[in-house]
Amino acid sequence: MSEESPLGALVLGFLGISLLSVGGGVAVLPEMQRLVVETHGWMDALGFAKRFALAQAAPGPNIMVVGLIGWHVAGALGMFTAMLAMCGPTSLLAYGVARMRQRLAGRRGLRVAERGLVPIAVGLIAASGVLLAAGTAEGAALPWLALGVTLGSALFVWRSARSPLWVLGFGAIMGALFLR
Amino acid sequence: MSETITPGKAALFLGYAKIGLLGFGGVAAWARRVIVEERRWLSERDYAEVLGLGQILPGPNVGNAAVMIGRRFHGLSGALLATAGLYAGPLAILIALSLFYDRYGTTPGVAPFMQGVAAAAAGMVIGTAIKMGEKLRPPPELLAVGLLAVAGAAVLRLPLPVVVVTLAPLGVWLSLRRAWKAGAR
Structure with missing residues (x-):
């Protein structure tokens, strides 16, 4: 100390x-x-x-x-x-x-330079999602089910304009039913 | 593409409060959802650029972005309101959790339904990244930089500062080179 x-x-x-x-x-x-x-x-x-x-x-x-x-x-x-x-x-x-x-x-150069940082920002978001998914699946009682929920949620958020609250709610129900 | 909407001060605070309170597993996905899709404060590209800048600066990305976006609309008070909105709700929840911890001596266990929420939140983050990539349509060499960032951080598990410090100059150089080539043609 x-x-x-x-x-x-x-x-x-x-x-x-x-x-x-x-x-x-x-x-x-x-x-x-x-x-x-x-x-x-x-x-x-x-x-x-x-x-x-x-x-x-x-x-x-x-x-x-x-x-x-x-x-x-x-x-x-x-x-x-x-x-x-x-x-x-x-x-x-x-x-x-x-x-x-x-x-x-x-200054046009500044915008162009900033555009070079965008893929890193998006890539690190994706990486944090992957790490989060791996950590969650590791800790879950049924890892495959957890991964399935993650995959379904990714597809929903990517393809649909509906609120992601739907998938969070769905995840909560699946978790309460199967992941105890 | 639809027009963007300039938020008032209250709307700025409330939007960020929503981002903070719904941000399970981190706030990146909800920040984009609220700012770009729901409230239309910024276009996809503008938002991505602010976020990119927030990433190479030290500090939490979304926090940095809140300062910059708040400032863009309402100067210093905007920056303060956005930041306050982002942190106030979660801080109140954390205080409640900490009191619980002090009383019972253990961190409250993560309830089973929260495991399901965490799994869904992880998917939400991944889906958000795919959506951004799809809408931004980066040229191939910048797409490669993005994939390198994913590989470095998620597969090799390199420290994030290493990933950023290595890839940022590469991304900036590739972007400038493309613009220069297009200009020279």
């Missing part, structure tokens, strides 16, 4: 990690685990994994795992402090870039 105040450690730790989180908040999960489990000993690896699973299952950005860790370390204040350290400075950076982008608007 370190001697410094837990709030200070939360701020420094998550601030540092957030600046490395290119590709999304979940990109730095291994670094986060090192900070929480090894550097500060705030919880064990299982506690960390459970909290991430919870943040993933609960609605909202997966980065909310940072809030759960903050809560564990220093209660409600810890939760807000950790979230702010993780998302505040990077949001400011995004704001600054958006401003700069507006000033450069109309």
Whole structure:
């Protein structure tokens, strides 16, 4: 355990990690685990994994795992402090870039360069879906059924303009009936 | 293609609140659904470009995109409202879960029906990526960059910063080269 105040450690730790989180908040999960489990000993690896699973299952950005860790370390204040350290400075950076982008608007080269980033954005969305599907199937009582639900849902969302709430509801029913 | 609609401040907040509260398994799929399909704030291409930029910047992508999209429509207050909308609901839920954890000493187990929801949410994310790829129709070399991103992150399980830092210059270069060739012709 370190001697410094837990709030200070939360701020420094998550601030540092957030600046490395290119590709999304979940990109730095291994670094986060090192900070929480090894550097500060705030919880064990299982506690960390459970909290991430919870943040993933609960609605909202997966980065909310940072809030759960903050809560564990220093209660409600810890939760807000950790979230702010993780998302505040990077949001400011995004704001600054958006401003700069507006000033450069109309430069054709910029639009063309940005277009080169689009496939990476879409590719990483697809990858996160695949990883999520694999993780869910691994943990399910009937992996093939879970994969079937995933596949059906992917087809529905791709081919239909109806609300994805239909597939989430369908998934909930299938889960309640067969995946216990 | 239909026209895009400029949201008011309340609509911006409420749209992002919906994205946050429905975002099971992450918010990427619902963000596109609400912003591009339901509310038509941005075209498919505009949204994808904002998201691409959000990805090479550090920080949560959809959070970065919320700042940029909020700012585009209503400046600083727009950025704050979109961000607040995105995080407020989920944060309230997390507080409830944390209280539960403190009282009972264990994380609430993921209920069976939630496993089904997670499986469906995973499919939703995959379906969203396919839909975006289909609508954006990238030229073959950029499609290849996208597939490399999938392979690097999902198959090889490389750290995401490595994938982004390697592929971003490649994507930008290929895109510029194509434009330059088209211009030279």
